[in-house]
Amino acid sequence: MEREIMASYETKKNCEIRVFESSDEMATDLAEFISQVSEISVKERGYFAIALSGGPLIRHMRKLCEAPYNKTLDWSKWYVFWADERAVAKNHIESNYKLAKQEFLSKVPILNGHVYSINDTATVEKAAADYEFVIRQLVKVRTVGVSESNDCPKFDLILLNIGPDGHVASLFPNHPALELKDDWVTYITDSPEPPPERITFTLPVINSASNIAIVASEEDKAKAVSCAISEGPGATSVPAGMVQPTDGKLVWFLDEAAATSLEARNDDYKHQY
C-alpha cells in the first residue's frame, strides 16, 4: 500500500509522529497501520483486541471498510471494545457505539458476539464496574492480553482522538480520574463536554496497550497536539501528554492542520488549563 507521509519522526521513547498533507492520506495510512497491527496480533496471539473511541476517529477509520481490507483482514479474530462511552442509550445521537455501528461495524464482517459495548441501561457506576468485570474475564482466557509489568489488560490497539482541550477517551484536564492507578475502567459525572456522565478506560489501561494511536485532524486540535507532544512542563496537565506506553508503541496520526503548532513554543497555552 502506497503511503504519503509528509514527515515522520520519533520524540519520546516508543513514540512516532506521522504528519500527512491531508486527512485523506492520513486515513489511508491509519487503515494500513490498523491492518498491520491486526495481522501481527492474530499471528502472535490468535486474537485482535481493539478499543475504539467516538468523535472523528470513526470517520478516519473509513478506509478499513473498503478494498483490500474489507476482504483481506481476518475479521473473525477481531474483538472490539470502547476506550470510552457516553452514558446515553445505544440509539442516541451522542452514543459512541451508535457512531461506530453506523459507520464501521455494520460495514465489516466482525462477529456480533465479539463486540463488547458498554451497558447503556445501568447507572454509570455500575456500567463501569460491569465493563471492568467483563474485561477481567477476557484477560483470564487471554482474548485480551495481560501486561507483564502491572497485570493490566494489554489491548493490541487502543485508538484515541484528542479533544481541543487535550482530553483523550473521557479523561479531561485536571480531572481526578487521571490519578486512578488501580481501576481499569471508571466513570465520571461531570464531563466538561456533554453528556456529563461517561465511562472511560483509565491511564494505566491505556498505557499498557501494545499499540496506541492518537488521531487528530483540523486546526482546532493543533495547540493541544503541540502541548501533549512537547516535553515541557505544560505536557503534564494535558491528558494526551500522559499517554506514554509502558511497554508498547504510541503513534500520532496528524494532518497538516493539526500539526501546525508543533514547532511553536507552547508556554502560553499551558496557562489555559
Ligand SMILES: O=C1O[C@H](COP(=O)(O)O)[C@@H](O)[C@H](O)[C@H]1O
Ligand atoms: O466525547 C468524546 O470526544 C472525544 C473526541 O473529541 P472531539 O473534540 O475530537 O470530538 C472522543 O475521543 C471520545 O471518545 C468521545 O467520547
